Amino acid sequence: MSLFDIKRTKFNSSEVISDFSHFKRRLLDEVYETKDELQLVCSSTGIFEQFIEILEGLFLHIRQTQTSAPKIRLLFPKSKKVNSFLEKTNISDLPSVEIQYIHEDEFQYFIAGVDKSISLFSEPRRNFERGFNDSFFNVISLKDSVIWHNSAIFESLWKQSILENKVKDLSRELNRNNVSNHNFVRILAHELKNPIQPILGFSDMIQNNKRLDSDQKNELLKIISRNARKLDIMTNNILDYARMENNIFNLNLEIFDIVQVIEELLGDYTLQVNKKNIKLDLDTLSKKIMIKADKIRIIEVIDNLLSNSIKFTERGQIVISVRETDQYIVVKIADTGCGIDEKNHKKLFSKFYTTDKLGTGLGLYISRIIIEKHLGRIEGRTNTDGIGSSFTIKLPVK
Incomplete structure (x- = not known):
């Protein structure tokens, strides 16, 4: 769902901020106050570059407060710019930080989720080549449906990244064992999309359909949860297979x-x-x-x-x-x-x-x-x- 679509909805408990510099200051204040978990998504290298200063400040803050640092999960595009930044900051060495990589997305957006109680969004209004400072649509939201929607997007992308890595590892393993894997990998790719589509579709419905009552929303949330669980099982199956093939499969009784x-x-x-x-x-x-x-x-x-x-x-x-x-x-x-x-x-x-x-x-x-x-x-x-x-x-x- 595009943030341009979000802006056309009624923002109960939400604030639209036109000034990009002001939004970044508010963002830094919020992420510093994270107690349990911080989720960050940069969909492209271009949008990543716009938040480098924020990320540098955040990572410095984490290093200074390691003993009380919250759990931080980062979804970044895999590019030379991102890799160079991560190597320079050594942020992946911190135990509280997990990083997964996503494909460069033509839809450029930034999403931050703080303790699943506040969501912050930023999306360019026009092409980056035309300038940045006044060309972003920025939202800070306390609205439950917005927070749930973006949390579902994050979890879907996170699981998709993990599963894609497992598929690649499994593909290499199959090749080493001279097993034909073209059809198998195609099936996994198809299966990967199956649970993601209802997660995104129903979360979008919950957010934008004002006629849904609480019972209907709860039923949709159950479907979202069930599909997220299916995605998790798929990931575990691939991981289990890899462990079994490498004789490192153990039981915890x-x-x-x-x-x-x-x-x-x-x-x-x-x-x-x-x-x-x-x-x-x-x-x-x-x-x-x-x-x-x-x-x-x-x-x-x-x-x-x-x-x-x-x-x-x-x-x-x-x-x-x-x-x-x-x-x-x-x-x-x-x-x-x-x-x-x-x-x-x-x-x-x-x-x-x-x-x-x-x-x-x-x-x-x-x-x-x-x-x-x-x-x-x-x-x-x-x-x-x-x-x-x-x-x-x-x-x-x-």
Whole structure:
């Protein structure tokens, strides 16, 4: 969304500042007051150059207050000018600072988010060659919808940058292993855009549609959150794959309630199953079943299996059952979807195998590695009545 579009909206709790020098002074004051997190985006080298003095002042301030420095995330274009500046300031050496790079954007803008309580924007009114001082549209906003909108943009760009780096690393790895990766990288690029589009589209709707009530906005925010989560899972899958290929994949074991974890996951998918008019049920004989495992990884596996079941089930139900025996904790996800072709059973958990034209073929492969790392087993098969499929996880009781 262009800031020229923003300026046509009603700025409740917002201030438009015509003088660029005054805006930069206000910006410096605000960023100095950051307590928790500062987010900065420069979409181009040209706009970056306009804020170099601000960035120099900010980085000097950070070095002087390292012990109390807030978390700072920076999104900059990758260019000689930016690299030279970062090398000169050595800002990337500071533990509180994270930097990701984005592609040079023809739409030139600067966005700063301070503690998710204030947003500052700047965008040139005309081409840089015609001069800067009086040619910027600048806004400082306390309006929640504006802050949420720009925070969503930042998070999308941040995740996109991380994922793009992982795709490039994976592409190089595939080339080294003589694996054909053209189609795989194309699929990942497509998948990357899928969650970003609703994040940006619905955040724009929340900001500009004055007729939305609070319940409608909350529903849209849930969709935004779900797609951001999908993007995060994609990133983690690629990172997990790279770790597994390089034999640096480790588990962080902890004791947790697996029933509670599954209940929380089911809640995340309420909107999707309601939209498809399918039932999603949990079948367990115990309200609490404790297990010692890597909680994040187990969530990743169950989430992947549940997501696949919902994707391939158009009617009927999905049942997740949890049982505890003397040797195993058994989690089974059974659906009434399209089932599994018998000829594909042996290939289900293979690397890059997928029946989905836009799937990456990593989800089940990574799930198998995670479960085997726990000394457990995972299998998938068509249900005995020929309707739908079942995936079963067996984790040893420790």
